[in-house]
Amino acid sequence: MTRLADRYWMSLIDTRTPASARMTRREWTGYGFWKRYWASLLDIPLVMARSGKEEPANDPLPVPRWRRLRAQLDPESGRFLLPLPPGRGVVTAAGAGGVVLRVEGPERLELLLYRIDGSEDDAQKPDYRLEVISPESDDLPLIVSVRYRRREDGAGQEVLIPLAQAPLGPPSSVVWLAGYDIEAPWHISQPVSAAHVSTSDSGIVRASVAAAASQATLNAWRQVADRVNERVRAVILEEMP
Structure with missing residues (x-):
């Protein structure tokens, strides 16, 4: 951590090193503090902003602001329609x-x-x-459902995502969206109590646990297992690695 801090400090005072030779203060014009911070730590080159105005500096991730959108309620289904993504991404600090x-x-x-x-x-x-x-919420653990279409055959897919208290940081879960078609509409539900999973199809529960892409997500499923009926609890524990 000390080496990272030293590297960031040297880049701020424009002390040239092989890793920071491309990062000049002039190139940072128009970028907020957090974008300069992550760019320095991760050695991500920043292009000079066209505007001389400083951007708001409250965003720790260099994600373009025009991509932050809101889900829209679909009155017919009662679910929330999610915006379609563009075809290419940008590198984030998380790597x-x-x-x-x-x-x-x-x-x-x-x-x-x-x-x-x-x-x-x-x-x-x-x-x-x-x-x-x-x-953070006293109602955790909660469940949200995401529905999307697969690009291979256009079939609908549903993934249940658990959200539970974490030892550090806010509740967060990560899942794989197998075969996700970026050109097809997709939706998310309101978060509901974990007990609602008791009425879910066993196949959907099994596929949802298998889609977990982080240890925090698996830990959340273990908390959900304590709040559902025996049928669903057995499915969850059986699919656990």
Whole structure:
């Protein structure tokens, strides 16, 4: 951590090193503090902003502001329609892939859609991961449902995403969206009590647990297992790694 801090400090005072030679203060004109901070730590070159005005400096991730959108309520289904993502992502500070969409969901949920590019042979079929971040709540654990279409056959897919208290940071879960078609409409539900999973189809529950892409998501499923009936609890525990 000390080396990172030293590197950032040297870049701020324009002390040239091989890693920071490309990062000049002039190139940072028009960028907020957090964007300069992450660019320095991760050695991400920043182009000079066309406007001389400083951008708001309250965003820790270099995600373009025009991609932060809101989910819209669909009166017919009672679910929330999510905006379609663009085809390519931008590198984030997390380094987990390209963030192609950032959405404000129902009940102050925050959604981040990541595009994970595969091999060159499979470049036309990237994988996608969805991170859902929840504000702290006494009602946790909660469940949200995301419905989308698969690009291979157009079939509908539903993924249940658990949200539970975490030891550090806000409640957050990450799931794989297998075969996600970025050109087809997709929706998210209101967050509901974990007990609602007791009425879910066993196949959907099994596929949802298998779609977990982080340890925090698996830990959330364990909390959900304590609040559902025996049938669903057995499905969840059976699918746990």
